[in-house]
Amino acid sequence: METTKGTAGVAWMLLATVLYTGANLCVKALAHLPTQELVFLRSIVSLALTAGWLKWQGYSLLGVNRKWLLIRGIFGTIGLATFFHTLRFIPIASATVIQYLSPIFTVLLARYFDGQKSMRPVQWAFFATAFIGVLMVKGFDQRINWLYFSLGVISAMAAAVAYLATMKCRETDHPVGVVIWFHLVAVPVTGSWTAFTWVAPVGSEWLLALAVGILSVVAQVSMTYALHRGEASVIMPFKYVGAILAFTFGLLLFDEKLSAFALVGMGLVIASVTANTVIKRWALKAA
Numbered sequence: 001m002e003t004t005k006g007t008a009g010v011a012w013m014l015l016a017t018v019l020y021t022g023a024n025l026c027v028k029a030l031a032h033l034p035t036q037e038l039v040f041l042r043s044i045v046s047l048a049l050t051a052g053w054l055k056w057q058g059y060s061l062l063g064v065n066r067k068w069l070l071i072r073g074i075f076g077t078i079g080l081a082t083f084f085h086t087l088r089f090i091p092i093a094s095a096t097v098i099q100y101l102s103p104i105f106t107v108l109l110a111r112y113f114d115g116q117k118s119m120r121p122v123q124w125a126f127f128a129t130a131f132i133g134v135l136m137v138k139g140f141d142q143r144i145n146w147l148y149f150s151l152g153v154i155s156a157m158a159a160a161v162a163y164l165a166t167m168k169c170r171e172t173d174h175p176v177g178v179v180i181w182f183h184l185v186a187v188p189v190t191g192s193w194t195a196f197t198w199v200a201p202v203g204s205e206w207l208l209a210l211a212v213g214i215l216s217v218v219a220q221v222s223m224t225y226a227l228h229r230g231e232a233s234v235i236m237p238f239k240y241v242g243a244i245l246a247f248t249f250g251l252l253l254f255d256e257k258l259s260a261f262a263l264v265g266m267g268l269v270i271a272s273v274t275a276n277t278v279i280k281r282w283a284l285k286a287a
Contacts, residue, residue: 012226013238019219021245024092026212028254030205031088034197038084038212039077040190041201045213046220047183050176061180065172072165072178073185079158080186082151090144091256093247097137097266098144098152103239103273104130105160110167123276130272136265141258166227175224179217240273 027038054061063069079102086095104127138149162182169178201209226235243266250256258266 009226009229009235010238012222012229013235014241016219016222016226017239017242018245019215019222021096021242021249023212023215023219024087024096024246025249025253026208026215027084027087028092028250029208030201030212033199033201033205034194035081035085035088036190036193036197037199038088038209039081039186040194041209042080042212042216043183043186043190045210046217047180047187049214049217050180050183053176054174054180057174057176059174059177061177061184063169063173063177063181065169068165068168069173069178069181070185072162072169073181073183075158075161075165076182077186077189079155079162080182081190082155082158086148086152086155090148091141091258092250092254093243093256093258093266094137094141094144094262095148095152096246097243097269098134098149099155099159100239100243100269101131101134101153101156102159102163105157106163109160109164120279123279126272126276126279130269130276133265133268133272136268137258137262139261139265141262163223163227166224170228175221175228178224179220182220240270243270 023042027042030038033041051061079099083095083099086098107127138144166178229235247258247263247266
């Protein structure tokens with residue numbers, strides 16, 4: 001039963017990763033718009049969809065575990081805003097890889113706040129190698145200064161807290177009910193800011209903005225289902241598949257080339273988290 005549950009969690013995470021990549025590509029295409037506006041456009045569409053679904057199904061919009069739902073909303077907003085800002089100014093693959101430190105932070109937090117088992121020394125080594133890989137992506141790309149790198153790390157840390165909050169709500173709240181709290185926080189915060197900096201999208205840009213909202217909300221629900229159905233240490237590393245997708249489509253659509261050293265760094269990240277996942281799944285199966 002645990003193995004089946006874990007497999008379902010991985011499948012939901014892979015779906016979320018593909019959808020998030022699509023949303024991020026749309027954001028990259030709208031990079032001329034202010035960051036707060038991009039977050040607002042994404043959030044207002046997602047809020048309408050999630051609120052409509054919850055009302056249709058008869059669920060409360062405010063949920064049950066409101067302390068952790070509010071934490072999820074606050075840190076989710078911080079994580080998304082800082083990530084979108086890096087996405088606007090550096091290659092999408094680099095922004096993705098830096099932000100994907102979040103699984104490491106999530107696993108570390110889950111050890112202390114979610115009662116999950118301690119990691120083996122070899123797993124710590126793999127996580128250290130992954131972090132070195134991220135530093136290589138930054139160090140060998142002149143387009144990434146320390147400001148954007150720091151914002152990416154802040155985004156990863158905020159996302160990790162949001163993921164932990166999501167896991168805290170898995171026994172009390174529906175996945176869509178967890179997702180809506182992100183938008184309940186993001187819409188008023190970024191909306192009030194956007195009112196003073198609004199830049200109107202033109203033509204097909206409205207469709208891209210709509211796509212960001214739709215793809216993101218389905219990805220968020222998929223991510224929440226993933227975290228409801230497995231341990232963070234097993235589920236979260238599969239987010240790194242997004243780094244491969246981001247590099248491929250960033251090159252094809254935006255001609256964003258990465259140096260050989262940066263690609264080696266990306267390879268280190270992917271290899272490290274993959275090895276960690278294999279060890280973790282073997283340990284769960286043996287137990």
